[in-house]
Amino acid sequence: MKRAARPPENGSRIIVVVGAQWGDEGKGKIVDLLAERFDIVVRYQGGHNAGHSVQIGSRSYVLHLLPSGIVHPDKTCVLGNGMVIDPQAFFEEAERLRAQGLKVTPERVLVSSRAHLILPYHRVLDHTSEERLGNERVGTTLRGIGPAYEDKAGRRGIRTADALNPEVLRARIERNLEDANRIIVAYGRQAMSADQVFEETWRAVQHLAPFVTDTTAFLNRAAREGRSILLEGAQATLLDVDHGTYPFVTSSSTTAGGACIGSGLAPHRITGVLGIVRTYTTRVGEGPFPTEMVGEEMAIGNLIRERGREYGASTGRPRRCGWFDAFATRYAAEINGFTTIALTKLDVLDALDKIKVCIGYRLDGRELDSFPAVAQDLRRVEPIYTTLPGWQTSTLGVTNWEELPERARQYIAFLEDEVGVPIGLISTGPERNQTIITRDSALASWLGA
Known part of the structure; x- marks a missing residue:
C-alpha cells in the first residue's frame, strides 16, 4: 500500500514512471499527461529500442530516444547518463519531430556527457x-x-x-x-x-556537441532550486537486467532504482513512483510469458491485439498478448515501491464476456510464493486464474469513475486488491483527455487535481 515519502528538498517533486510488465504499457501517454505539471522530463536508461507513442488529437508522435515531454514546448528534456545514444538515430528523430512542428534545440534538449x-x-x-x-x-x-x-x-x-x-x-x-x-x-x-x-x-x-552537457549537475541543481522532475523509464520491470526474466531482458536497469543510477539523482530525492500497467499483458520478442493466450485462447489474443493496436512502435512487430498477471505485477510493485498505479487500455477489454486474471503460479504441483528467477521454470509454471465477468459496453473516452460500468469498476478494484497498490489513474483511450484520475490518489496531488 501507499507509503509516506521523504519530504522533498525545497518542495521539489521528483517522480519516477516505471513500466510494471514487459513494456508497452502506455508510458508515453502517461508521461505526456504528467509532463504539463513538471519542469523537466528525463529519460534515464535504454536507447532507441524503446518506442513511446503520444496521441494528441489527430496527431501521433512516436518517440524512441527523446522523452515524452518533448511535445510540451516549455519543458526541458534530458537524455540521462544511463542511456546509450546512437547520434544518427537522435538526429533522425529530431528532424521527424521538427517536421511535426516541435522544437528540438540545445536550449531545451540536454544530452548527458556521460551517456x-x-x-x-x-x-x-x-x-x-x-x-x-x-x-x-x-x-x-x-x-x-x-x-x-x-x-x-x-x-x-x-x-x-x-x-x-x-x-x-x-x-x-x-x-x-x-x-x-x-x-x-x-x-x-x-x-x-x-x-x-x-x-x-x-x-x-x-x-x-551543442546538446551535450553535465546533466547530473544540471538535475541536482534543479532539485536544489525546487524544480519538479519527471523521470521516464523505457522498457519495463520484467525486462530489467537484474530483476527481469533473465536472459530474455534488456541490457539496462529499468526499475525505479535505475532512475537514480541513470540520472545521477540520489535515492532520497525521489518523492514518488508511478507504476504503469495494462489491463492485460503483452510481450515482444522471445522469452517466457505465463499468461500468453495460445491454443484455444489465440482468437482472444488476436482480438486484443487488433483492438489495442499491439504492434511495436519501434519495430512494427506484433506483440504477444495475455491475461493480466497480478502475481508478476505484485513482484514489480515490491521491487519499485510503487506509490500508485496507472492502469491503461481499459477500453480494449470492452468486447470480452469473461476476463481472466492470474493471481498465482504453480510449479510441479506446488504454489509459488515468489517470482521465479530461472527462465525455464517460468516457462513451466501453471498460472492460477480467477475469472471475472466482462462488461461488454463501451468505456472509450469515459472520464468519471461513476460513469464506468459496474463490472468494469469491479475488475479494477479486484486488480487493486490483488496487486496491493492503489490505482490512481485509468486510461480509457489513447488521447490525453480519455483519462480518469481518482481524486484521493497520490497522482491527483502530483497533478494538482
Missing part, C-alpha cells in the same frame, strides 16, 4: 549475437543497444564526452574494432574500417 554512444559496429555485433544464439535468441531490436552496454560494462565504451576529442575517439574505435572485427569476420561478414567508422561517428558527434 555512452552506439557506434556502427555495435549494430553489426547485435546481428551476429542473435545469429550465434539461434533458438535461444533474445529477440532484440538489432539496433546495437546490447553490444553498447556490453562495452560500457567492459570499460571499453565511448561516452559522448570522450567522443568530443577526435584523437580519443579515433584511438578507442581502432582498439575496439580489433576485437569486434574478429567476431564480425567469423560470421561471414566483411571487416569494418576504423577510418570509415571514425569519419561517420565524428561527423555525427560534431552535430551532437
Whole structure:
C-alpha cells in the first residue's frame, strides 16, 4: 500500500514512471499527461529500442530516444547518463519531430556527457549475437543497444564526452574494432574500417556537441532550486537486467532504482513512483510469458491485439498478448515501491464476456510464493486464474469513475486488491483527455487535481 515519502528538498517533486510488465504499457501517454505539471522530463536508461507513442488529437508522435515531454514546448528534456545514444538515430528523430512542428534545440534538449554512444559496429555485433544464439535468441531490436552496454560494462565504451576529442575517439574505435572485427569476420561478414567508422561517428558527434552537457549537475541543481522532475523509464520491470526474466531482458536497469543510477539523482530525492500497467499483458520478442493466450485462447489474443493496436512502435512487430498477471505485477510493485498505479487500455477489454486474471503460479504441483528467477521454470509454471465477468459496453473516452460500468469498476478494484497498490489513474483511450484520475490518489496531488 501507499507509503509516506521523504519530504522533498525545497518542495521539489521528483517522480519516477516505471513500466510494471514487459513494456508497452502506455508510458508515453502517461508521461505526456504528467509532463504539463513538471519542469523537466528525463529519460534515464535504454536507447532507441524503446518506442513511446503520444496521441494528441489527430496527431501521433512516436518517440524512441527523446522523452515524452518533448511535445510540451516549455519543458526541458534530458537524455540521462544511463542511456546509450546512437547520434544518427537522435538526429533522425529530431528532424521527424521538427517536421511535426516541435522544437528540438540545445536550449531545451540536454544530452548527458556521460551517456555512452552506439557506434556502427555495435549494430553489426547485435546481428551476429542473435545469429550465434539461434533458438535461444533474445529477440532484440538489432539496433546495437546490447553490444553498447556490453562495452560500457567492459570499460571499453565511448561516452559522448570522450567522443568530443577526435584523437580519443579515433584511438578507442581502432582498439575496439580489433576485437569486434574478429567476431564480425567469423560470421561471414566483411571487416569494418576504423577510418570509415571514425569519419561517420565524428561527423555525427560534431552535430551532437551543442546538446551535450553535465546533466547530473544540471538535475541536482534543479532539485536544489525546487524544480519538479519527471523521470521516464523505457522498457519495463520484467525486462530489467537484474530483476527481469533473465536472459530474455534488456541490457539496462529499468526499475525505479535505475532512475537514480541513470540520472545521477540520489535515492532520497525521489518523492514518488508511478507504476504503469495494462489491463492485460503483452510481450515482444522471445522469452517466457505465463499468461500468453495460445491454443484455444489465440482468437482472444488476436482480438486484443487488433483492438489495442499491439504492434511495436519501434519495430512494427506484433506483440504477444495475455491475461493480466497480478502475481508478476505484485513482484514489480515490491521491487519499485510503487506509490500508485496507472492502469491503461481499459477500453480494449470492452468486447470480452469473461476476463481472466492470474493471481498465482504453480510449479510441479506446488504454489509459488515468489517470482521465479530461472527462465525455464517460468516457462513451466501453471498460472492460477480467477475469472471475472466482462462488461461488454463501451468505456472509450469515459472520464468519471461513476460513469464506468459496474463490472468494469469491479475488475479494477479486484486488480487493486490483488496487486496491493492503489490505482490512481485509468486510461480509457489513447488521447490525453480519455483519462480518469481518482481524486484521493497520490497522482491527483502530483497533478494538482
